[in-house]
Amino acid sequence: MLYTNVCKHCHKVFKSKIRTLCCKECRNLDEDQLDDIVKYLKQYPNSNALQISEELGIHPFEIIKFMEEGWLGESKGEFSRLPD
């Protein structure tokens, strides 16, 4: 089955096999922002969306979208679930 998605950057409606909030055309933009956020969270793991937003100049809404997509949750999970 295919999901109907709306791109958070260009607001294009598109279908894909996975639930995502970014279309192929905007994927580069997404990866750049995500890269910055992940780097920031490695340095400051307990930051909230607002702090990240102020520091990186990315709208908090974008950061919350990344969180909803599971990107940031996953990276946090790795940190908190390291094997002994």
Ligand SMILES: [Zn+2]
């Ligand atoms: Zn797009």
